[in-house]
Amino acid sequence: MLKLLESVGANILSWVNILQGFLSLAGQAFYWIFFGFKRGKPVKRQPVFEQMVFMGTRSVVIVFFVTFFTGVVLAMQSAQQLSKLGGTIYVASLVSISICRELGPVLTALVIAGRIGAAITAEIGSMQVNEQIEALETMAINPVRFLVVPKVVALFFMLPCLTVIGDLSGMFGGYIIGVGNLGINSYLYLQTAFEYLTLKDVYTGLSKSLVFALIIALVGCYQGLNTRGGAVGVGRATTISVVTSFILIIVADCVVTGIYYFSNI
Amino acid sequence: MREKKVAISVVDLVKYFDGRKVLDGITLDIYQGETFVIMGGSGCGKSTLLRHMTGAMRPDSGKVFFGDKDLTTLSEQETENVKRRFGMCFQSSALLDYLNVEENVSLPLCEHTNNFDPKIISMLVKMKLGLVGLSGFEKLMPSMLSGGMKKRVGLARAISMDPEAVFYDEPTAGLDPIVCAVVDKLILDLNKKLLLTSIVVTHNMESVFRIADRVAMLHKGRVLQIGTPDEIKNSKDDIVQQFINGRLEGPINFSENIEDVNFAGES
Numbered sequence: 001m002l003k004l005l006e007s008v009g010a011n012i013l014s015w016v017n018i019l020q021g022f023l024s025l026a027g028q029a030f031y032w033i034f035f036g037f038k039r040g041k042p043v044k045r046q047p048v049f050e051q052m053v054f055m056g057t058r059s060v061v062i063v064f065f066v067t068f069f070t071g072v073v074l075a076m077q078s079a080q081q082l083s084k085l086g087g088t089i090y091v092a093s094l095v096s097i098s099i100c101r102e103l104g105p106v107l108t109a110l111v112i113a114g115r116i117g118a119a120i121t122a123e124i125g126s127m128q129v130n131e132q133i134e135a136l137e138t139m140a141i142n143p144v145r146f147l148v149v150p151k152v153v154a155l156f157f158m159l160p161c162l163t164v165i166g167d168l169s170g171m172f173g174g175y176i177i178g179v180g181n182l183g184i185n186s187y188l189y190l191q192t193a194f195e196y197l198t199l200k201d202v203y204t205g206l207s208k209s210l211v212f213a214l215i216i217a218l219v220g221c222y223q224g225l226n227t228r229g230g231a232v233g234v235g236r237a238t239t240i241s242v243v244t245s246f247i248l249i250i251v252a253d254c255v256v257t258g259i260y261y262f263s264n265i
Numbered sequence: 266m267r268e269k270k271v272a273i274s275v276v277d278l279v280k281y282f283d284g285r286k287v288l289d290g291i292t293l294d295i296y297q298g299e300t301f302v303i304m305g306g307s308g309c310g311k312s313t314l315l316r317h318m319t320g321a322m323r324p325d326s327g328k329v330f331f332g333d334k335d336l337t338t339l340s341e342q343e344t345e346n347v348k349r350r351f352g353m354c355f356q357s358s359a360l361l362d363y364l365n366v367e368e369n370v371s372l373p374l375c376e377h378t379n380n381f382d383p384k385i386i387s388m389l390v391k392m393k394l395g396l397v398g399l400s401g402f403e404k405l406m407p408s409m410l411s412g413g414m415k416k417r418v419g420l421a422r423a424i425s426m427d428p429e430a431v432f433y434d435e436p437t438a439g440l441d442p443i444v445c446a447v448v449d450k451l452i453l454d455l456n457k458k459l460l461l462t463s464i465v466v467t468h469n470m471e472s473v474f475r476i477a478d479r480v481a482m483l484h485k486g487r488v489l490q491i492g493t494p495d496e497i498k499n500s501k502d503d504i505v506q507q508f509i510n511g512r513l514e515g516p517i518n519f520s521e522n523i524e525d526v527n528f529a530g531e532s
Binding site: 039040127130131132134135136137138139140141146 | 321357362422426
């Protein structure tokens with residue numbers, strides 16, 4: 001019994017430690033983003049743009065494919081059910097609303113967590129095990145400012161952009177099925193798709209993606225900076241980073257949706 | 266003999282890892298302009314000692330003075346200011362592998378100076394690379410360089426801010442004997458040309474006797490002996506003799522006790 005309590009206690013303590021470390025990293029990152037200029041070290045544009053190209057531009061294709069086919073599948077599945085009720089036309093609005101509110105932001109975030117979150121952890125993790133982070137510290141270059149801040153800023157701006165692309169390509173997938181297979185008039189499809197879609201649907205989705213961006217970038221950097229133990233350690237940190245991001249994205253999705261649902265914003 | 270000024274002073278330094286004493290009251294003075302070698306067996310705490318001198322670790326008790334600043338009590342901002350006054354050359358070179366040689370060497374300059382003319386920076390980089398004998402290598406990536414070249418680029422980076430002192434962590438580890446000699450000569454040259462204080466951690470005996478002005482032998486977290494290379498060579502201490510001659514028989518037992526091995530400090 002005592003052993004059980006001990007192990008539960010040790011587990012809780014290690015979780016508290018991790019949370020503490022994570023929050024401290026987030027705090028430092030925000031400090032350097034907003035107050036770095038006070039110490040003569042504002043956020044530099046060039047590394048941010050480099051990261052934006054890597055995280056944003058080069059992820060467009062994969063985001064397109066994932067959301068496009070989700071739109072296609074959604075249209076096919078719902079058409080089957082809605083046709084029984086004689087409301088095939090509503091496939092348009094169903095696809096557009098569910099993509100913009102939920103699937104677009106979440107799927108894009110999951111894809112980016114897999115692609116970018118893993119890359120961030122692997123990069124910073126291998127720098128950690130190769131003494132490169134220590135070298136930065138010895139040169140009086142703050143690793144959070146130098147490595148973490150550009151990534152957080154870049155992803156914060158790029159994930160919403162990717163989400164918009166994801167939303168559009170998901171709706172495009174639905175359109176292909178609606179017009180090509182269900183024989184709905186193209187104009188009518190588009191009209192129905194946008195008739196029921198409110199601005200709120202879009203901005204709830206985009207506000208979620210801002211939260212997801214912070215989760216992916218900060219979890220990736222945190223795991224990278226806390227990598228220990230050579231190549232195996234980098235692999236382990238990368239796995240943990242992606243898994244943690246996935247779980248936190250779904251949890252945050254639930255929380256943000258809950259906030260909108262209960263507060264009627 | 267003229268009065269020697271102390272550059273770095275370590276006073277009664279104690280550090281524990283998981284309840285085990287890794288540094289056990291180390292006291293030593295390093296004078297300005299000298300080449301000071303710290304040697305000792307693997308796991309004796311020499312890398313840990315070096316990390317305390319560079320401010321990367323904080324001791325459990327004791328002090329480390331760089332000039333008149335006590336590194337163990339400074340604020341983050343003040344520590345940064347002190348860190349700009351020395352350079353460090355890492356065992357694995359620790360070059361950022363996504364930057365080319367020029368960007369690596371200029372990194373401290375770009376980060377610590379505001380709006381320096383890029384032309385001046387590039388000129389300074391050329392000068393530093395020239396000092397380590399790597400002119401014309403500016404645009405190469407670290408992955409294209411050999412181990413010895415990486416070491417020298419790391420050295421160029423260490424001296425890019427015109428430091429007062431340079432720390433070397435195993436500068437000749439993993440290099441062939443000729444490159445070892447080249448790196449040793451470089452350390453001596455830089456020492457003379459830039460009037461540096463050099464602190465070298467190594468267990469390569471040849472380089473110890475080639476470069477050292479003074480040597481400290483560490484054993485189990487304590488300073489066993491400090492002296493000139495000749496004094497060390499003629500030491501009466503059995504441990505020192507066994508170490509510098511690389512003998513199997515002697516007071517140092519090779520089959521190490523797991524409690525004596527310093528896992529956290531040595532990489």
